[in-house]
Amino acid sequence: MSDIYTFFPYILQMNRPSVFVKIVQTEGSVYRKEGSSMLILENGDQVGMLSGGCLENDLSEQAKNVLATNEHRLITYDLRSVDDLGWGKGAGCNGSFTLLVEPVTLETKQAFLALKHILDQNQPVISITYVSKQNHECQTSYYTANGLFQGKEPTGISSSQLPMYLNQTVASKSGCLFLPSLDDDGFYFFHYIAPKPRLFIFGAGKDTRFLSSLATKIGFSVFVLDWREAYCNRYFFPDANQCIVASPSELTAKVSFYPDDSIVIMTHQFEQDHFLLETLLSFPIHYLGILGPRTRTERLLGNHKYPANLHSPVGLPIGAEGPEEIAISIMAEIIQAKHKRMRTWR
Template identity: 40%
Template sequence: MDGIHEILDAIAGSANDDVLATIIRVEGSAYRKEGSSTLFRGDGTQIGLLSAGCLETDLSFRVQEVINQRKTNIVVYDLRDEDDLSWGQGAGCNGVLSVLLEPIDACLREHLCKLKFHLDNGNRVTVIKKLAKDNSVTDYLFITDHQQLFGKWHGRVPLQIKRLVNDIHQKIPKSGISYLPELSADIYIHCFEPKPRLIVFGAGRDAIPLVNMAAQAGFSVLVSDWRSALCKEEYFSEANQLIVGFPNEVIPMLTLSSLDSVIILTHHFQKDRELLHLLKGEKLRYLGVLGSKARTQRLLDGREIPPEIKSPVGLPIRAEGPEEIAVSIVAELIQRQRTKLPEMVMERSWSSND
């Protein structure tokens, strides 16, 4: 994930001299890609990473210049050389990175708080920044999927920008810099996705490493189980929400969307069957069931497993034990996040007896 959600949480509760550092161009290979951000706080602390540690020290000095001058700047790092005198201390990463440094004034802070509001409510938001030849940002515009606009933009919004945003939303979003003839300027464009939600049904011991790993990977994790002795904060401190209840009580409480992923691992045959029945017709990004294909087929009364259901769950890395299985599941969730899939509906053909 690009780390923007943790950054926005910090910005919303801060009034310090913060600077947002964002990778806006990558030529070759690099540790992080376009759109990755780090927040440099006025108190010297930092949220997020742009590199494996080879750029942050230099950036911290440049941040002070940006704060003092109250002006955006773009810094270019060439990491291709392998000698110790180059950036990367001889890492030879074969990449050139352009990093945009923006002082967060009251105006930008207000707009970043609006960005947080939309993302927290499940709305995707695209940002466009107009870049001047002196490396400053002269205009920026946030556009939601519902065509709501906010930001600091002088004059009318060109039709070409609206078309560009629409094209981006029809395919895998690619961040970076493009030249826009209608503006006679370079623009940086990036699409912010809402924090992906993972819903884990089952609070057994094997769910603990899964929840912890998914949370650390940037997912908002909800854990649900009907057994109150298992579904407790002391076991799932990394979870964003815990819900104790039976499947038929919990699922109607959830507003499921195509951005959600669901893992079923209750280790209770009848409850797993009930969950699959209740999830019929829901649009989900991912649905995985722990256990063998034979068991999942039994859950479906002997019918073939639809392509919308992943069973066994996780990437096929021959995982053994809770930790390795958690690795395989989270890896597949990340893979699915990176892949633009047509919206899939769990059709009622699951059962011929409905």
């Protein structure tokens, strides 16, 4: 999940001065990759992290300078040194990264508000940050597949070239593109921001509570669906985005599914699982998991072919025991499947 969701409450609801930090370029092996970000508040409190803890103290000092001048900075940390003269106190991490450190302004808040609105509609976004070292310019534009929705058209990129760079960003391994500017010694940084991943859990048994809680902590929007109101409620699922109660035949009609969604069936009732599986097979979702051994799932499928997106037994084979470990194995498999999936630009 993009770090950006963690920052929305701080940037949109708080009026305290803060600094936004983003990795725009890396070399070698580093703790976080391009596009990773963190927020530093005026009092030094930090939201998120970009290293194993070896740079954050210095970043707090850099943030003070940015707040004092109200100007962005580019900072490069080289962690390849194995002695204390290098950043990281001899970390020897065999990598370096360049950070863009910029103050959170009213314009930033307006952009984040528009960004949240688009992401909440389950649309991916690409941000383009242009940094000019000559005139100290730093501006960010935001695009969906339908075009620009926030900010200005980036200077120096023609309308004929822009679609190519956007597609390269979507196709890149990191979801980022670093493009040196031809007009000056600046650069453009393209960053693909995916909507918050969604997990639908069919079944509200005790084991489901651990899965819902873990998925929420990881950053998923969680929806629990069951026909029993006594089980499917806020008391047992306080962190879930929504608890949906309906008859088994109506549950799938209560929501709209997107291709990037993940679904886990764990009702522990054969007939309910059979109906849900048969219904959900018609939706083009990337991950469908079902609790229980593969032989049981084959019985549930009946004459249906075993689809590529169906995972049974659900979860990575880590020898999990108990609901807590099973929840970890399920989320690990969902994350693995999510990272294997090609990004969408719709």
